[in-house]
Amino acid sequence: MSKPTTGDFTKTSGWLDWYDGPSQPRFQLPAGSVDAHCHVFGPGAEFPYAPERKYTPCDASKAQLYALRDHLGFARNVVVQATCHGADNRAMVDALVHSNGKARGVATVKRSVSDAEIQAMHDAGVRGVRFNFVKRLVDFTPKDELLEIAGRIAKWGWHVVIYFEAVDLPELWDFFTALPTTVVVDHMGRPDVSKPLDGPEFQLFLKFMREHPNVWSKVSCPERLSVSGPKALNGEQNAYTDVIPFAKRVVEEFPDRVLWGTDWPHPNLKDHMPDDGLLVDFIPHIAPTAELQQKLLVSNPMRLYWPEE
Numbered sequence: 629m630s631k632p633t634t635g636d637f638t639k640t641s642g643w644l645d646w647y648d649g650p651s652q653p654r655f656q657l658p659a660g661s662v663d664a665h666c667h668v669f670g671p672g673a674e675f676p677y678a679p680e681r682k683y684t685p686c687d688a689s690k691a692q693l694y695a696l697r698d699h700l701g702f703a704r705n706v707v708v709q710a711t712c713h714g715a716d717n718r719a720m721v722d723a724l725v726h727s728n729g730k731a732r733g734v735a736t737v738k739r740s741v742s743d744a745e746i747q748a749m750h751d752a753g754v755r756g757v758r759f760n761f762v763k764r765l766v767d768f769t770p771k772d773e774l775l776e777i778a779g780r781i782a783k784w785g786w787h788v789v790i791y792f793e794a795v796d797l798p799e800l801w802d803f804f805t806a807l808p809t810t811v812v813v814d815h816m817g818r819p820d821v822s823k824p825l826d827g828p829e830f831q832l833f834l835k836f837m838r839e840h841p842n843v844w845s846k847v848s849c850p851e852r853l854s855v856s857g858p859k860a861l862n863g864e865q866n867a868y869t870d871v872i873p874f875a876k877r878v879v880e881e882f883p884d885r886v887l888w889g890t891d892w893p894h895p896n897l898k899d900h901m902p903d904d905g906l907l908v909d910f911i912p913h914i915a916p917t918a919e920l921q922q923k924l925l926v927s928n929p930m931r932l933y934w935p936e937e
């Protein structure tokens with residue numbers, strides 16, 4: 629892979645670029661595995677970052693993403709609109725249309741989006757919208773606007789991806805449970821893994837999934853959630869051990885409603901950039917059997933994003 633560029637944009641101070649030269653994973657992904665959460669950034673010279681963005685990343689192009697896919701052994705990607713592009717989905721859509729059908733997408737839209745624009749995104753491979761409640765990433769959007777969007781995109785068979793912090797789940801509960809579509813939670817709703825697995829915060833998340841069969845979860849981002857590491861660097865085969873019990877619990881209790889993704893190029897990490905090959909080696913720690921791995925990496929994402937196959 630070629631190294632990150634910046635175009636004419638100045639990266640947010642302290643920005644960490646994605647890891648150059650990831651290792652070859654030891655864990656062999658099942659055939660047809662889907663990286664169900666990753667992003668493209670720009671390149672800014674071609675697809676400028678949104679004026680309302682909260683961070684300016686390094687560029688991370690579709691060619692670099694697809695080179696990583698091939699290197700790690702994934703067959704397909706789900707490219708999720710990154711907040712640095714706001715509701716301008718051109719970079720993500722461009723990645724989809726140049727994927728030879730090997731990528732689907734999740735967009736961010738405003739209430740003003742037209743049916744023709746939704747249809748065009750659908751034709752390009754978009755299958756969902758993302759609602760973001762992480763305050764450091766986005767400005768507030770009124771919930772009635774989001775519900776209106778959810779009602780409209782449901783007609784295309786799309787789902788809603790939600791990103792929020794664990795402490796905010798109680799306040800967001802009524803809104804989330806009113807959504808009329810399949811709902812996919814990013815990064816397990818960001819549990820605080822220094823709190824107990826059986827404590828009230830994570831138990832509320834499990835109850836959310838248990839009581840609502842339309843709710844799925846990505847069991848991704850151990851590099852973001854881990855407090856005590858160890859980091860996925862220098863060949864570490866037992867990385868992020870504090871995240872394992874949380875992710876494993878979700879995979880084992882809801883094996884048919886979990887997805888996994890690299891989260892490449894890992895926006896806003898402050899401490900280190902993981903070796904993506906070692907992140908893949910994390911998977912068998914949370915999905916220990918071949919059956920769970922097949923569901924997590926192949927059958928579930930295929931059912932959600934390529935149901936026609």
Ligand SMILES: O=C(O)c1cc(C(=O)O)oc(=O)c1
Nearest residue numbers: 709710711712765891895896
């Ligand atoms: O935690 C984050 O900073 C983060 C940001 C974004 C984004 O900016 O879209 O996406 C993610 O999946 C995670």
